[in-house]
Amino acid sequence: DTEVTQTPKHLVMGMTNKKSLKCEQHMGHRAMYWYKQKAKKPPELMFVYSYEKLSINESVPSRFSPECPNSSLLNLHLHALQPEDSALYLCASSQDGQGQSEQYFGPGTRLTVT
């Protein structure tokens, strides 16, 4: 199984809502990532978990809160988002946390903040 799954595929939320994005992989990978991608732009790294510990936080606002319950799951909790947070949110995993590890990406969650 070389698949990274993400749910939901689409999400519309108001600025006062709380929601969560979910990501799952069963490849035994020990590093997992959250990226944000705006239209016609490259993915921007948000968070990296390595061996279930948060190792990189790219100065992401606190309204985004990541969680790694176990080595197969990664969540992104959303609260009080702004319309400019509307984007495609991509999850990825890699075998380890080294720069030369191939990353496997999920299909993404298309988030719209109204």
Added chain:
Amino acid sequence: LAKTTQPISMDSYEGQEVNITCSHNNIATNDYITWYQQFPSQGPRFIIQGYKTKVTNEVASLFIPADRKSSTLSLPRVSLSDTAVYYCLVGDPRYSSASKIIFGSGTRLSIRP
């Protein structure tokens, strides 16, 4: 951090060989060079990775000169389904327990019949 520069867009025709060049002047000694392909509304997909000289797999070749300040992704005999955005990345090994990957701006490749 190693920053990459790629052409914004390229056009080609079915059956042609396409070469996309990426420059990464301040690549670090331990950095690898990786290329990803992305279709609209999908996550990026790994194409190929290399450290130096030439790497070839079933879909592409990667050419890296001795100074490693640039790299060229070569797609042999492209088809319409190769129309996508191609990203060049270099891996930052400074974080020993995690990977930090910076996507370049990407090259939008359009293939015509």
